[in-house]
Amino acid sequence: MIRTLEERDYSQSLQLSEYAFQYKLSEEEREQRSEQMGDQKIFGIFHDDHLAAKLHLMPFQTWFGERMIPMGGVAGVATYPEYRRNGYVRKLLLHSLEAMKEAGQFISMLHPFYIDFYRKFGWEVFASYRQMTVDQKELSPLSTATCTIRREGVTKEVMEAYDRYAKKHNGMLVRTDAWWKKKEDQWHVATYHADEMEGYILYTISEGVMTVDEFLPLTPGARKGLWNFICQHDSMVLTVKVKLAEGEVLPLMLKNPRIKVEDYPYFMARVVDVEPFLKTYLRDKETFEAFTLKVVDQHATWNSAVWHLSVNGVERRDGSPADVEVGIKELSAFTFGFLSAADLEAMGHIDADEVAFLESVSTTRQTCFQDFF
Template sequence: MNIKILQSEQYIEAINLSEYAFQYKVSKERIEELKERMHQHHIVYGIDEEEKLASKLHLLPHHIYLQGNKWKMGGVAGVATYPEYRRSGHVKALLHHSLCEMREKGMTISMLHPFSVPFYRTYGWELFTNRLITTLKKSDLKRIGNTAGSIKRFTTEEEHPDLTEVYNTYASQFSGMLIRVAYWWKTVVKDMNIAVYYDKAKSPKGYLLYTVKDSKMDVEEFIALDAEARTGLWNFICQHDSMVEEVSLTTHEREPLFFAIDEPRVKAEVKPYFMVRIVDVEEFIANYEWGHTKLAEPLTIHVTDSFAEWNNQSFLFNKKGVKSQKPNKEGVTLTIQSLAALCFGYKSPAELKASGLLDATEEQLNQLEQLIPQSIPYFYDFF
């Protein structure tokens, strides 16, 4: 099966395929914008049938935060096939090819938003983060005391370095948050209202991205670096009580705000969101910051990957570090999916065992708990 990188003259075919597969229409005004974005920021792989594009996959080079460090990440998006060519192995071939390309480019991690979780689990991706969507009624909008700082609103046409500063500080505390570059910020804030909280020293400490329409306020991003900023942003939301009947906030599921409000018993829905994949397990193991110094005894981990054969490897962890090891009968066996869920903090070893996804003794469970530092996964973006 011949897979090629689409050139600019085929971008319109890629757009047409997306329109058909995802059932939307791109306006004439936006076509050139999309073609330019593909040219600048996407690598589009395609398979032709009868000299026409039949299937495609977009690879988006990005970086993410993991353990406060910057990692290369390959975003997978726009995977589509015309119905007459489906179930012909096109998508499987494109996914495998993209993993090979990511590995070659040093993208140790891949992420995507799934149309189907079981489909992408088959190819090695796994859920790594949830979203908490909280819906509040007007009667829930009760201020929490006062703060010494202030709120400043911005338009999306203005430069907002304070937004970037706050986001980067916040994002580096989580597993998986996207490192946003200038062009990406433009898509994030488009058509949004922006409100930044400043402390009394005029230092930015938090922000909201939100819309207000038809008596509803949708807070797409609620980011606070400390308790004061959290209170200030909440009080700003409450100031809309004369304009709205309902407020929706999207946050990570451990957001402290909702325990502090006057009536915490609000409608809250947790939704699994994005998926992650370890592209190159050897590079991942070498660069991840393990808690190996806590190990009293060595631990062998065998990694299995049914789709990316280069990841079928074994590793020995001890107090001094980690090294590759020949497969043996000792130790713990983890799928590439389970390893990602553990290392991004989405699931603990005990949770995987309770789910039937990890066969380990109590001693091995304790070793894994010591080996993998606790972290909070989150992802605000979409592609």
């Protein structure tokens, strides 16, 4: 039987996390984690009052262009070895889908320990990132206009810059002040200023390696200026590693573009409740030819239906012939903008005559996700 953990269960939850993810918390960290649990729903399966498996469900919002969408973040999924292969994680995931639907969180995200495992339950990769590794000898500045770089904390300008960048993409986390506070405690912040603040980086330096975890330019000048600031560390570091959003053009601008650039499939997403999600998604579409969409979702049966999509909205029409049939994980990757209709056809998920229907409602924004939970 699944039940929601109470404060008296938090110690067991922390012990399971320490065992499963192989770390040890200090007493201060245990207190901080316990406080954070009050803002989460933690579902657990118990054996004789002993916690056997658990799943954390966190309430978030994500940017979908200019709109904010309620999202359920799945994290901390863990089972003790002696209780594995009993289907406990499956039960917890299905329970979380029902809980998210009830809470009005009509999309979900998670960081997978193994991508194919979560695909079985309808989640699909929606965001990847590129890591650029540059040796000290390749740290060559680019020409740039006069500007100012400031090393400072997380300011209101930094938060606003993030939001401006996020609204150009699908899937980025809506960050609270508390979330930003964690960023400030863990990274250095450098900002680029011309007439106004036009971008920033979050970075650390340790043992001869500069790691840029967030490279966020809003203008071409900021892209050059922030890179030049990174190059100014050439006397301090042997290697620079820069985490870049998919589609970021910086590697091509370097004087020697033949550097190591690795692609990492990163976060996964899932549409939890098709009807309200599609209603929100289609608000950006001023005109397209109406069509019917059959969604197949074996784990969230409320989604398995034929939906009529038009500029007037979304209507359930079970029994009607469908112009397009698609699984929930493919629909999720498509609507976020990670896979195109042509990609779905190339992968064998839809037929050639279905491509045009989906293309008519495709998003023009790229996906991006810069966080972790």
